[in-house]
Amino acid sequence: MSHYEAPIREPLILGEKSYHDITEDIAKPIEGKANKNWYIAFYISLAAMLWGFGCIFYTVGTGIGTWGLNKNIGWAWDITNFVWWVGIGHAGTLISAVLLLFRQKWRMAINRSAEAMTIFAVFQAGLFPIIHMGRPWNGYWVMPIPNQFGSLWVNFNSPLLWDVFAISTYLSVSLVFWWTGLLPDFAMIRDRAVKPFQKKIYSLLSFGWSGRAKDWQRFEEVSLVLAGLATPLVLSVHTIVSMDFATSINPGWHSTIFPPYFVAGAIFSGFAMVQTLLGIMRKVTNLEDYITRLHVEYMNIVIILTGGIVAVAYASEFFIAWYTGSPYENYTYMSVGAATGPYAWAFWSLILFNIAIPQLLWIKKVRRSFIWSFIISIAINIGMWFERFDIIAIVLSKGHLPSTWWRFEPTFVDVGIFIGTIGFFFVLFLLYARTFPVIAQAEVKTILKSSGENYKKLRDGKHE
Amino acid sequence: MSNKVIHAFYNDDEVVLDAVKTVKAAHHHIDEVFCPFPVHGLDKALGLAPTRLAIASFMYGILGLGIAIWMTNYMMIQDWPQDIGGKPNFSWWLNMPAFVPILFELTVFFAAHLMVITFYMRSRIWPFKEAENPDPRTTDDHFLMEIPVHNNEEELLTLLKETGAVEINIVEKH
Numbered sequence: 001m002s003h004y005e006a007p008i009r010e011p012l013i014l015g016e017k018s019y020h021d022i023t024e025d026i027a028k029p030i031e032g033k034a035n036k037n038w039y040i041a042f043y044i045s046l047a048a049m050l051w052g053f054g055c056i057f058y059t060v061g062t063g064i065g066t067w068g069l070n071k072n073i074g075w076a077w078d079i080t081n082f083v084w085w086v087g088i089g090h091a092g093t094l095i096s097a098v099l100l101l102f103r104q105k106w107r108m109a110i111n112r113s114a115e116a117m118t119i120f121a122v123f124q125a126g127l128f129p130i131i132h133m134g135r136p137w138n139g140y141w142v143m144p145i146p147n148q149f150g151s152l153w154v155n156f157n158s159p160l161l162w163d164v165f166a167i168s169t170y171l172s173v174s175l176v177f178w179w180t181g182l183l184p185d186f187a188m189i190r191d192r193a194v195k196p197f198q199k200k201i202y203s204l205l206s207f208g209w210s211g212r213a214k215d216w217q218r219f220e221e222v223s224l225v226l227a228g229l230a231t232p233l234v235l236s237v238h239t240i241v242s243m244d245f246a247t248s249i250n251p252g253w254h255s256t257i258f259p260p261y262f263v264a265g266a267i268f269s270g271f272a273m274v275q276t277l278l279g280i281m282r283k284v285t286n287l288e289d290y291i292t293r294l295h296v297e298y299m300n301i302v303i304i305l306t307g308g309i310v311a312v313a314y315a316s317e318f319f320i321a322w323y324t325g326s327p328y329e330n331y332t333y334m335s336v337g338a339a340t341g342p343y344a345w346a347f348w349s350l351i352l353f354n355i356a357i358p359q360l361l362w363i364k365k366v367r368r369s370f371i372w373s374f375i376i377s378i379a380i381n382i383g384m385w386f387e388r389f390d391i392i393a394i395v396l397s398k399g400h401l402p403s404t405w406w407r408f409e410p411t412f413v414d415v416g417i418f419i420g421t422i423g424f425f426f427v428l429f430l431l432y433a434r435t436f437p438v439i440a441q442a443e444v445k446t447i448l449k450s451s452g453e454n455y456k457k458l459r460d461g462k463h464e
Numbered sequence: 465m466s467n468k469v470i471h472a473f474y475n476d477d478e479v480v481l482d483a484v485k486t487v488k489a490a491h492h493h494i495d496e497v498f499c500p501f502p503v504h505g506l507d508k509a510l511g512l513a514p515t516r517l518a519i520a521s522f523m524y525g526i527l528g529l530g531i532a533i534w535m536t537n538y539m540m541i542q543d544w545p546q547d548i549g550g551k552p553n554f555s556w557w558l559n560m561p562a563f564v565p566i567l568f569e570l571t572v573f574f575a576a577h578l579m580v581i582t583f584y585m586r587s588r589i590w591p592f593k594e595a596e597n598p599d600p601r602t603t604d605d606h607f608l609m610e611i612p613v614h615n616n617e618e619e620l621l622t623l624l625k626e627t628g629a630v631e632i633n634i635v636e637k638h
Binding site: 003018019020023144151152153154155156157158159161162165166169172173176177180183184187188190191192203204206207208209210211212213214215216217218219220221222224225226229230232233236240243442443445446449 | 477478496497498500503504506507510514515517518521535540543544546548551562565566568569570575576579580584588589591592593594595600601602604605
């Protein structure tokens with residue numbers, strides 16, 4: 001029948017599962033009570049978030065002078081964090097859209113959480129440009145309306161405005177893609193709910209999804225078309241983010257390889273974050289049968305690939321900086337000057353975390369190990385933050401005029417806002433993990449017969 | 465006229481697909497099949513017309529592109545041309561390369577959102593809408609086939625039992 005899958009493929013769903021078991025397993029974290037660890041994690045994140053909000057209020061009330069920025073380094077942690085968070089978001093769309101187009105069944109166990117991560121990460125990213133405006137209440141001026149309602153319009157030639165359009169399209173399209181996929185799963189929770197309040201809430205969230213044959217036909221078509229639209233969209237978003245730099249005239253930024261290199265870096269960091277989050281989540285929510293070693297290995301393979309692309313990009317930037325013989329190029333983030341200058345620690349952190357450590361994933365034992373994958377994913381998260389910091393701070397610290405050379409030192413406000421966004425991100429993710437079906441159960445049910453362990457065994461038994 | 469319908473429950477996707485084919489072959493009308501997850505080939509077996517949402521999405525995309533062209537042309541070329549890095553501000557076409565990101569994003573924005581809204585409207589799903597699946601098990605692990613009865617109860621019941629239904633109820637539909 002159509003459920004055949006080659007016996008050589010490892011099962012994606014472990015254990016003796018029926019359709020009903022999948023429902024039970026995925027509804028359990030929502031219907032049960034949170035354990036102590038969840039509360040500890042939640043309160044720590046909440047404290048970090050509130051600290052961050054405090055720093056944001058201080059920034060807005062007093063001014064951008066509370067940050068470590070100066071005349072030369074007008075962009076530093078804020079844009080670093082912005083690019084870092086947007087990049088993290090990319091894995092979610094890659095998993096849900098690109099892997100859907102490639103018909104990869106393993107995406108089904110992780111797409112929901114990866115997309116949640118995307119949306120929450122883009123929230124954090126969006127905060128930075130808004131607070132960097134200094135007067136966030138004027139933020140709506142980025143919309144295509146005449147300035148001060150006169151007749152001067154926004155500038156469509158500017159990559160910063162492209163960013164506004166790209167990020168808002170990306171966020172809103174990811175959100176509807178995610179929510180449309182959630183409808184049948186919310187409906188499942190709704191139909192199981194025993195408490196009237198819970199039933200009301202999930203009934204509202206599920207938009208009255210009933211699961212008619214026609215609805216499913218449309219649902220699948222919409223998913224496919226959205227995947228087709230989201231695939232170029234996700235590539236365009238980081239392309240445009242990279243153009244914030246690439247269309248400028250600073251040596252080190254004015255580089256034609258930025259778009260593909262940033263996209264690869266975004267997927268690299270995004271998958272690392274998915275690995276970090278799911279490493280914890282599969283334990284906390286007892287979903288070890290759905291998020292398996294095989295899923296971890298597949299994600300690690302994507303990490304090796306995209307990490308390799310990033311490493312090649314670094315190498316070519318480094319080579320070109322040296323090969324031009326231009327003294328300006330010797331101060332870019334990938335140059336001998338950077339490797340030996342005052343930011344050498346940042347340069348070598350990048351090389352260590354982003355190039356050296358991920359190479360361990362070539363070893364099969366490491367790439368199939370949960371704990372090693374987790375450790376390496378943390379290293380990549382750090383490394384990718386340094387990449388953006390290096391590109392921004394090192395390049396800006398040495399301009400064309402040596403008398404203006406300066407260095408960037410973050411203030412507690414810079415650090416506080418960054419920590420605050422990490423807290424905010426985890427607050428959202430922890431709340432999500434308690435209230436949303438964290439695995440696309442309707443989709444997982446469709447692959448149970450082809451990729452479930454018990455069904456595979458049954459089939460293999462027949463062949464022998 | 466009686467509004468009686470038969471609710472036949474199945475607990476396997478392959479069985480329900482075969483059952484739909486059998487019932488169709490016996491020339492009975494199937495009102496609806498409620499499923500917990502998509503069953504491939506079910507729409508064809510039921511004789512549902514292919515959905516035109518993809519075509520709608522394409523047209524919405526064209527609309528978005530059109531709006532983006534109009535917007536960039538009106539704002540940057542017609543209404544208030546500015547000298548931005550010496551870019552040609554007198555001709556939309558010559559300035560167009562700088563507008564490509566905007567053209568692309570708005571195309572996707574319109575194609576995606578209007579398609580999803582169309583889907584929600586056509587399938588009648590929106591916030592505060594009450595669910596219409598007759599049994600809560602249809603979002604868990606049961607498939608429900610709804611067949612109208614026209615004085616042919618006995619015949620239908622035997623047929624459905626043969627197709628492997630795990631539960632058959634006759635209910636009055638309101």
